[in-house]
Amino acid sequence: MSESRLFKILYYLLDKGTVTAPELAKKFEVSVRTIYRDIDMLSGAGIPVYTTTGHGGGIHLLDNFVLKKSLLSEQEMQDILIGVQSLSAVQYPDTDGVMSKLKATFQIAESDWIEIDFSRWGSIVEKEKQYFEMLKRSILGRQEIQFLYYNSLGEGSQRRCQPLKLVYKDKAWYLYAYCLKRNDYRLFRISRIKELLVTDQYFKSHSEMKESVFSLMEEMGKPITIELSFPKEVSYRVYDTFEDDVIKWNGQEIRVNVTLPETEWLYSFIMSFGNQISILYPVSLKEKIIERYKIALKHFEEDTR
Incomplete structure (x- = not known):
C-alpha cells in the first residue's frame, strides 16, 4: 500500500471532481482492483469519498469537502503561503485576505520576502493595474475583449479576441489570445493595448491551443x-x-x-x-x-x- 498514492488520489479528486476507477488506475499505473482498495482505505480514514454507478457515475468526494490542515505537512503549508505571496508580489489582486486566512489556519508567521514592480518608468500605475484586473476577469470568466492595438511599426488596428493567458517574457507582459480578426492564436504586448473593453460575449474553452505559448513567441520572428x-x-x-x-x-x-x-x-x-x-x-x-x-x-x- 502506497501512502503517497492515497494522498495523490485525494488531491486528484479535489481537482477533478468525479472520476472513474479505470481513469485512476491508468493515472497511477495500478489495477482497478487496487484503486477500489485505496478508496476503501480513504473511506476508512474518515475521508467522505463515495462511488456511484450508472451513467455519469464514478468516484467523488462529498460536496463542500475541505482538506484539513492536519493532512498537509509543514513544508506543504509553507509552499502554499509562498505561492500566494508570489501572486501578491506580481500585483495579482485580492491576495491579502487569502494570505491572512491561510496564516491563521496554518498558524504560521510568514515573512514578507519578495516585492516586484512590473510597471514601466513613466507609466500610470493605476491604469496598468486596471488593465490587468480587466484581463484577469475576462480570462477567468471567458469573456471576449476588444481593444485598439499598435504593432511594432506603430500601426493601429481594432481587435476582438478571446483571452486565454497572461505571459511575462523578457521584461514585458503579453496577452495570449485567439484573435477573431486573424482567426488564429496571437500574442499581444500589453503596453501596446489601448481602449480595452470587456464585452458581454462569452466563449467556450480552447482545448486545442498551441502546445506552447513560447513556441508562438518564437514564430513572431525567424x-x-x-x-x-x-x-x-x-x-x-x-x-x-x-x-x-x-x-x-x-x-x-x-x-x-x-x-x-x-x-x-x-x-x-x-x-x-x-x-x-x-x-x-x-x-x-x-x-x-x-x-x-x-x-x-x-x-x-x-x-x-
Missing part, C-alpha cells in the same frame, strides 16, 4: 544565429541580457554567440549600443542595421533644415 562583440565598458548590459554559457571573454572584448528571433526588438537592442557593438555574423544583419542608421540619419538631417 530564429537567427548571431555573433556580437562588445568592449568591456558595456559588460554589465551584456550580462544583464544573456546567459553565461553564450558569453566568452578573451581579456579584451566580450563575444556573444546566440540564436534569437529576428524581430524589431533585436534591431533596437543592437542599435541601443551605438558604437559599442560589432556584428561579426551574419553580414545580412549588419546590412539591415546600416540601412536603419541611414534612415535615422536622413530623418535627423532633414529635421534640422
